Amino acid sequence: MxxxxxxxQSYESRVIRLYARLRFAILRQVFLEEIGQYLPRRGxxxxxGCGFGLFSLYFAAVEPGRRLLGIDRNERRIRTARxxxxxxxxxxxxxxxxxxxxxxxxxxxDAIYLLDMIHHLPRAEVPAFLAKVRARLRRGGVLVLKDxxxxxxxxxxxxxxxxxxxxxxxxxxxxxxxxxxxxxxGLGFQVVRHRMKDILPYPHILYVARLPGAGGL
Numbered sequence: 692m693x694x695x696x697x698x699x700q701s702y703e704s705r706v707i708r709l710y711a712r713l714r715f716a717i718l719r720q721v722f723l724e725e726i727g728q729y730l731p732r733r734g735x736x737x738x739x740g741c742g743f744g745l746f747s748l749y750f751a752a753v754e755p756g757r758r759l760l761g762i763d764r765n766e767r768r769i770r771t772a773r774x775x776x777x778x779x780x781x782x783x784x785x786x787x788x789x790x791x792x793x794x795x796x797x798x799x800x801d802a803i804y805l806l807d808m809i810h811h812l813p814r815a816e817v818p819a820f821l822a823k824v825r826a827r828l829r830r831g832g833v834l835v836l837k838d839x840x841x842x843x844x845x846x847x848x849x850x851x852x853x854x855x856x857x858x859x860x861x862x863x864x865x866x867x868x869x870x871x872x873x874x875x876x877g878l879g880f881q882v883v884r885h886r887m888k889d890i891l892p893y894p895h896i897l898y899v900a901r902l903p904g905a906g907g908l
Contacts (some may be wrong), residue, residue, distance in 0.1 A: 695720060696794030698748050711745050718806065718837075720888060722895070723749055726804065731837045732756055736829065737740040739791040740808040744772025751776075751784040758783050760800075764790040792820055794829065800827055804835040806863040809853075809871070814864045818874060830904025834880065837887070837897050845878045846894040849875050868896055875900045 692700075701709045718726075723746070730736055733756035738747040741761030751759040761784065763769055772786045792812065801891050803824055809817060824834060839850050847865055872882045880900035887895035 693720070694752050695750055697779060698745060698752070698775065698860065701748075701778045702743065703774070704771075705773060707743055711743065711879065714745055717891065717893065718746070726806075726835055727753065727836060727885060729833055730757070730802050733871045734758070735760070737795075737800045737803040738762065738806055739803065739824070741768075741772065741786065743768050744775060745787060746757070746806055747784050747828075748772070748775060748779065748781055751781050752779065755783055757790065759785070761786045762789050762791055762794055764788065792816060796827065798827065799829045800832060801829055802833045802835065807838065807839065809838045810863055810865050811858060812863050812864075819820060821874065822878055825880070825902070828902055830902060832902050834875070834900040835897070836900065837895065838871070839865050840886070840894040840896040842894065843869050846892045849892045850894065872898065879903070883907065
């Protein structure tokens with residue numbers, strides 16, 4: 692049984708297991724490995740908007756030297772993530788209830804990742820939010836941001852229909868890659884981005900944004 696299978700089976704609710712299976716079908720093993728290579732094998736990592744903890748549980752399970760903190764505003768999701776971590780015997784993943792946009796903390800992290808979150812935030816709030824994220828990174832730290840590009844148009848349209856089914860009337864804004872890269876660079880990050888090839892019609896794009904400084908990852 693793979694780590695993904697173990698995580699899916701750790702959820703008591705059949706509905707959550709189905710949701711987890713769908714999310715892991717979209718961000719499957721090869722993508723998680725592609726993302727995970729930019730995370731430190733040891734150190735503290737923040738997962739903002741962690742939901743049921745699918746990906747934080749995975750990244751904590753494959754590298755026990757990592758210390759994962761997941762943040763989500765939905766108390767039920769956090770309870771579920773905690774239960775799964777306990778059931779799986781993953782002590783290096785912890786969870787807190789908080790709104791990622793409003794979360795305040797003095798903690799600093801070696802890495803932070805945001806998976807399919809930015810396009811669900813109100814566009815006007817993204818610059819201030821990313822500035823807060825930057826403030827939580829140590830010197831030499833890395834922000835790994837996986838999101839959806841605004842092109843090609845037909846892939847954007849496919850993704851928009853699925854997103855709209857999931858979030859109703861909540862905001863959706865797919866950032867042009869150059870615009871989001873420029874925003875990150877304006878915050879002092881050194882940014883490398885690349886598309887993630889998929890057999891499914893999703894315009895995945897990965898931004899790896901590093902802060903300068905000794906001890907870079």
